[in-house]
Amino acid sequence: MNGSRTKTQAGANLPALRHHNAALVLDLLRAAGAEGISRLELAEGTGLTPQAVSKITARLREDGLAAGAGLRPSTGGKPRTVLRLVPDAQFAVGLHLDRDGLTAVLVDLAGRPVAVTRAPLDLGAPADRVLADAADAVRDLCAAEPHKPVLGVGVAVPGPLDHRDGVLRRVTGFPQWDGYPLRAALAERTGLPVTLDKDTNAAALAVALALDEPRGDFAYLHLGTGLGAGLVLGGEVHRGARTGAGEFGHQTLQLDGPLCGCGGRGCIEALCLAAEARGDRAEAARVLGAGAANLVGLLGIDRVVLGGRTVAADEDAYVRGVRAVIEERAARGGAGTGVTVTVARGGDRPVAEGAAHLVLAPVFGRVGERVGGARG
Amino acid sequence: MNGSRTKTQAGANLPALRHHNAALVLDLLRAAGAEGISRLELAEGTGLTPQAVSKITARLREDGLAAGAGLRPSTGGKPRTVLRLVPDAQFAVGLHLDRDGLTAVLVDLAGRPVAVTRAPLDLGAPADRVLADAADAVRDLCAAEPHKPVLGVGVAVPGPLDHRDGVLRRVTGFPQWDGYPLRAALAERTGLPVTLDKDTNAAALAVALALDEPRGDFAYLHLGTGLGAGLVLGGEVHRGARTGAGEFGHQTLQLDGPLCGCGGRGCIEALCLAAEARGDRAEAARVLGAGAANLVGLLGIDRVVLGGRTVAADEDAYVRGVRAVIEERAARGGAGTGVTVTVARGGDRPVAEGAAHLVLAPVFGRVGERVGGARG
DNA sequence: GCACTTTGGCAACAGCGTTGCTTAAGTGGA
DNA sequence: TCCACTTAAGCAACGCTGTTGCCAAAGTGC
Structure with missing residues (x-):
């Protein structure tokens, strides 16, 4: 269908x-x-x-x-x-399928979570098993508000994927998912509309909606075991043609630099994680800041939000470090004047909430408006 | 007004x-x-x-x-x-104010130039002088089609500027323009609506409209005496909040690399121009390719167009070099599969034509639709 | 108690794309 | 040569949108 x-x-x-x-x-x-x-x-x-x-x-x-x-x-x-x-007029389910855990949240129209469940998950298990766990979580959450309509399920997954088709690509570390039509499968099992997106996009959406200014451009940078980005332009998630946008971690920041796990050299992720690994947090923040400053100049963004476990371990150091690089470049006459650098609270929870926002966003006109089917 | x-x-x-x-x-x-x-x-x-x-x-x-x-x-x-x-139902004027020359073009609705004038120009001259030259060029061009309506004047200028307000910022090399309300001034002298934008944005728009695929995302990289970019996302120029987007040349590509004219270190512009200056064109192309690949991954763009005098001097080398870097990264599993790399023909002429497209774009729904004033 | 200001609904209206139907203008087989 | 069929495109009626003009409701302040 x-x-x-x-x-x-x-x-x-x-x-x-x-x-x-x-x-x-x-x-x-x-x-x-x-x-x-x-x-x-x-x-x-x-x-x-x-x-x-x-x-x-x-x-x-x-x-x-x-x-x-x-x-x-x-x-x-x-x-x-x-x-x-009226926040409790309708609800949406957000699902965060991570490598080692499943977080599910039921949020109201205002985006506030009204029920949360967490469970361990093995993304390496057979697809049917993972799918069953996800469907069970959805069913349990819906039982929390039995008589209210649930608009749909938003699913956030790490790897590369195709948002439009709802199909997974080669999720890093779990290549067996390549080509799996997760959206269709979960929609059939739950009987609800399903939206699929990258975890960083979901997080970016959650953060964007929490901001005061309604429709600005901003970037969410997630530094955990890897480094990724979610872009929100004009209040909507920017995904690019094949949901490929937001590959921030493997941008070259040091030509012919140290080898990265991806096979490239001088990727910002490799530089940043290496610095963090040897305890040089200031350098890690400076590297991250250089990438953020590149982004700010390229897109004219005026807000950068940091998140992820590694950032959470020392928020101040990262915020200060990133802000310093951006401000220094702005002072030299480059872009970046007035850019705000903040940190997203709550660790990984925003991802599941953001996943729910994937469903809510169209209600508030925050998506390419399914206006297309004029004959619908 | x-x-x-x-x-x-x-x-x-x-x-x-x-x-x-x-x-x-x-x-x-x-x-x-x-x-x-x-x-x-x-x-x-x-x-x-x-x-x-x-x-x-x-x-x-x-x-x-x-x-x-x-x-x-x-x-x-x-x-x-x-x-x-019917292409000759309406016309638009495009003005390219460059550091050393003024190119003006009258284009029809199809975007085809029907009249072109070129003249030397000193951007360092007093504002009144430059303004008079520009207004004269517009008047002369309008005389070419005396009885047809001219929709407006699009102006492309090098430096940083504010598209929304129509005010120039500190144009590189000509700081005296900072704060000058060029749009209002030229609108008053010509009696026509005026749109102001960066030269790279104008060029990007011209190239985007010449493509077959109507509303894709793509990037135009201009390598001349400097290095800049124009981004077209969803068929519209992406300018960011303060028209700051597209600062491509001063992105860091080599942490702690050689000093750049902007005061930073390891800017892609410095690396690229240095390689070109010492005759190492392959390295210049590789550097440009690394920046392009960063862009491709970040925005999920599937088309890159190169332009500018330096590229025009050896198109093949640059196209091959840039393409090689992007394809290599794609082969490693990164973004970039199926990305097209081409070159914009015509040297600087596309900028003036693109300036005219700044006026035409709203006619074809290629801009934030002035729908706002519901009461207008 | 009266004049004034501000909010917000009722009714009539112009204009949008849609639906149902008709006419125009071709092809192709009997 | 004629007729059945197909495809294109306009006419008329329609439902529904936001807008306009007007008026009632509900306050303040002299």
């Missing part, structure tokens, strides 16, 4: 228009959080007329997605009615 | 919908070239119903933007009517 054609750009019709504007409003409601936001602020934020916002929010309230939340103080006239998202 | 607000994402209304779909159809017409394209192919390409395409093309024909162009051979029924873009 789901024989989606992705040949060309999509024409838009009235249902698409309606969906687009509704998603925009929902995104602003989500960003406003428990505080809420008034109709006129929604109008200001979307560029729509207040009357259009009234109609759209009326539909959202009818669907149970939005609700009133008190009044603003008057400014000389009728006080504004505050609207807020 | 033009007090456009760019605060947030744009809500869409019916005029916006109409404009969007018309732009989509125009883009397909443009891509079809003189061959033309039938209504049903347009429907297939946009996802719209044939009836909608009929309505849209009827409007385009009424506006003089499209016209019939014969019939297809019948396949057993009524033969399809072929439609084509």
Whole structure:
């Protein structure tokens, strides 16, 4: 099923228009959080007329997605009615299939986790076994909110894969997965729509949605046993044609440098991990910073977020080191002025939450809008 | 004037919908070239119903933007009517302000140049002088097609600048331009809408539109007296928040390498130009290839186009060298399988043409759609 | 208590793409 | 030569979008 054609750009019709504007409003409601936001602020934020916002929010309230939340103080006239998202109207499941463990999380529309399960997992086990474990985790989580609709399952996996087809490629260390149609298989077992993506992309999405500024460009750099990146451009995950984007670890940073496990020379991952291994954390941070600065200049990004176990071990050293390299380059007249460098809290948990966001993102218009099938 | 607000994402209304779909159809017409394209192919390409395409093309024909162009051979029924873009319905001016010369070109809707002027220029001269020269060039070109509408002027300039505000930053070598509102100044003198962008972005746009595949991701690498890049993602120029994206030349490729003019060490530009200066063209190409491969992995790009005077001097060597590095990395299991490496013909001329495309791109829906002002 | 400001819904409206149907313009077999 | 069939493309009616004009609701402040 789901024989989606992705040949060309999509024409838009009235249902698409309606969906687009509704998603925009929902995104602003989500960003406003428990505080809420008034109709006129929604109008200001979307560029729509207040009357259009009234109609759209009326539909959202009818669907149970939005609700009133008190009044603003008057400014000389009728006080504004505050609207807020109803977080527990719908839910999504996020699955993080890692090399040695399975983390599953049920999140509400606001992205807050309402149930989490963790279990050991052997990615080297037969596919059926892994699939059964994943499906069981999904079923158990759905039981936590028995009468609420679950929109779908987002799955984050380490290796290279094809997001569009939902097929795994040669996951590093587990080549037997190459070509396995994980999305279709899990969709059949759970009866839910499934979205597949790289773990770094999921983490990047989770971090991006947690930021204040709604639709900026930023990069998430993950330093754990390897080094990878997730890019969010214009509020959407940038995946490239074949989900190949974000290969950050094997960029050359030292021509003819030391040999890397990938067979190349002077890869940033090799340099960074080698420095960390010999205890020279400042050098590891400097190397990471050089790569981050390259990224900042190339994409004009103004926010870099670091994460992963290795970073978590000494957050300050990495943040300071990376920030120093970027600021030094900016001071020389290069790009990078005003770039923010921060760290993602929570270790690996953001990956599972981000996986759930893969499902939620389309609701908030954060993805190439499945508007394409105008005849759907 | 033009007090456009760019605060947030744009809500869409019916005029916006109409404009969007018309732009989509125009883009397909443009891509079809003189061959033309039938209504049903347009429907297939946009996802719209044939009836909608009929309505849209009827409007385009009424506006003089499209016209019939014969019939297809019948396949057993009524033969399809072929439609084509009317290239000389509208025009745009492209201006390339370089350090030592001014190239101006008048292009039609299809992007073909119909008039070109070149003149020496001293970017170090007073702003009024440069502005007058530019305005004169625009006026002369418009006289070439006296009775046809000119949509606007696109200006390509070397240095860092702000595309959104239309203000120059510290153009390398000519710091006196810092803060000069070139867009507003030229718009006032010519009475035409003006778009400002970096020369590499203009070149990238020109090359992207000349490709067959309509909306892919690709990178244009320009190696002349410096080394820069223009990125086209999803058919649109990627500029980043402050038009800073595309700083390719000063990415670190050799940690603690030789000193670069920018004050940094091991910048790819310094390495590449040094190799070229000592006659080691293979090494220069290899260095450029390493940077290109980094880019390919990071963004999942599947097409790299090289250009600039230095590349033009020995196209084969550079194409082969860059291709070799990318393919070697792909063979090791990294990204880069199936990446195409080609060279842009025509020396610097594409920059002026690309500048004109800055004006044409919105017509074909190739830009952040000025849909925002729903009330406009 | 009255004038004023501000919010927000009701009703009418123009205009979008879609649907159902008809007409136009070919092919190919009897 | 005629007729059945196929394919293309327009006409008319329709449902639905956001917009506009207007008015009721609900506050403040003199």
